[in-house]
Amino acid sequence: MTSNGRLALLILGATGVTGSQAVPYVRERARAEGFDWGIAGRSPERLAALIAGWPEDERPEILSVDTALPATVAAAAGRTDAIVNFAGPFARMAPPVIEAAVEAGIAYLDVTGEIDFAAKIVERWHGPAQSSGARIVQVCGFEALPFDLIAAAGIERLAAEHGQEPAAIESIFAGSPPPGMPLPSDLVSHGTFESLREAMAGEGALVLGDPAALLGDLGSADLVREISPIRNRPRWKRGVGPLAPMIPSPIINPPVIQRSLALSGRAPIPYREALAAESLVPTRPLQAIVAGSAAALNGGLSLLTRAPASIRRAGTGAMKLFSPSGGPRADRLEGWRWSIDTVVTGSGGAAVAVRLEADGHPGYLATSRMTAEAGLILADPEARTPEAAGVLTPSAALGTAELERFAAAGLRFSAYQASSE
Numbered sequence: 001m002t003s004n005g006r007l008a009l010l011i012l013g014a015t016g017v018t019g020s021q022a023v024p025y026v027r028e029r030a031r032a033e034g035f036d037w038g039i040a041g042r043s044p045e046r047l048a049a050l051i052a053g054w055p056e057d058e059r060p061e062i063l064s065v066d067t068a069l070p071a072t073v074a075a076a077a078g079r080t081d082a083i084v085n086f087a088g089p090f091a092r093m094a095p096p097v098i099e100a101a102v103e104a105g106i107a108y109l110d111v112t113g114e115i116d117f118a119a120k121i122v123e124r125w126h127g128p129a130q131s132s133g134a135r136i137v138q139v140c141g142f143e144a145l146p147f148d149l150i151a152a153a154g155i156e157r158l159a160a161e162h163g164q165e166p167a168a169i170e171s172i173f174a175g176s177p178p179p180g181m182p183l184p185s186d187l188v189s190h191g192t193f194e195s196l197r198e199a200m201a202g203e204g205a206l207v208l209g210d211p212a213a214l215l216g217d218l219g220s221a222d223l224v225r226e227i228s229p230i231r232n233r234p235r236w237k238r239g240v241g242p243l244a245p246m247i248p249s250p251i252i253n254p255p256v257i258q259r260s261l262a263l264s265g266r267a268p269i270p271y272r273e274a275l276a277a278e279s280l281v282p283t284r285p286l287q288a289i290v291a292g293s294a295a296a297l298n299g300g301l302s303l304l305t306r307a308p309a310s311i312r313r314a315g316t317g318a319m320k321l322f323s324p325s326g327g328p329r330a331d332r333l334e335g336w337r338w339s340i341d342t343v344v345t346g347s348g349g350a351a352v353a354v355r356l357e358a359d360g361h362p363g364y365l366a367t368s369r370m371t372a373e374a375g376l377i378l379a380d381p382e383a384r385t386p387e388a389a390g391v392l393t394p395s396a397a398l399g400t401a402e403l404e405r406f407a408a409a410g411l412r413f414s415a416y417q418a419s420s421e
Helices: 019-033 044-050 070-077 095-104 115-132 145-162 190-201 221-227 253-263 284-305 309-322 362-379 394-398 403-409
Strands: 009-012 037-041 061-064 082-085 107-110 135-137 166-176 235-237 241-244 271-276 337-346 351-359 390-392 411-416
Touching: 009 019, 009 362, 019 037, 019 362, 037 044, 044 061, 061 070, 070 095, 082 095, 082 362, 095 107, 095 115, 095 135, 107 362, 115 135, 115 253, 115 390, 135 362, 135 394, 145 166, 145 253, 145 337, 145 351, 145 362, 145 394, 145 403, 145 411, 166 253, 190 309, 241 284, 253 271, 253 394, 284 309, 351 362, 362 394, 362 403, 390 394, 403 411
Parallel strands: 009 037, 009 082, 037 061, 082 107, 107 135, 135 390, 166 271
Antiparallel strands: 166 337, 235 241, 241 271, 337 351, 351 411
């Protein structure tokens, strides 16, 4: 993954909550694999402080990149094979970086959850990226890389074992936080919260909650909305207990899954996901409260996105009072254990199941590692990835042949027998 003067991977936003966690991860990967990499941002001094004390031969190159100065972005894109962007809010910060990546024909990954912004990137850059050979992969953190990859793995297993096409997908997330009193910052950082506020206040708010938001011109948006609506209500599943809408939001993964299906030439199918309340709290009454509270919160946010602009501005302004001051505390990052169980049901009634087990805070520590690893895979000319270009989803860009590489990031995929219940 190295060539003279060229970087395999460049981390943008390396001093932020998530980006700063990616830096030591890539350091260890570079130590093991031997590739050149860099970190970039507006302040070379802050970047230098991030790696102070590292041995000279383990230090990444520092690039001065200011997204307000297109020449600096283009120069960085011209020197690297993959940019991993952690600098949000992405709707404001990412467009010049994406444009530079498309023009350079390289891989670009970010961890935005701003579906309205991602929809604009699909519309503006899918065709040009196909022409240049660029691979633009957004929503590539906890939302929606693990959910998208595990669904793709299930679809492939269904075809291999039963010769059937998928007819439905269901994913259930379970998470076990570290001991101690949960904190608001365990769920969302200041940057993520502000990205959500901006998205809800913006002109594209109606796109939020639309499962067809990322479809582009690949299929029937009305059909997607009809067969696979995004639901905020809690429900009960036998053997699992109360299920809550996904936290921090149930609106992010479904559009990605539907775009993945469309990019693979498949028709839309029902997709459901949920959070197992049992994994967070021990008793049924508390589980019911968690499920109901998550449903009420997400239902309220959904109503706000459909409100007139003046009401949305007032509502998102009031939300600022509850914005966290930073991200999760360092001692709340490592102790998380979480899993995703996905069942893919086939057109002939067969069902297969795939499980993902993972370590580290899903939204910050695990996200930083999995997105960095995805960037390394796309930067590797020997990686077994699909021959695809354009504005892609994680599974469309990465495929499933390199899933074992995510073990380094703490993600472990396995297959098991689907329940008959």
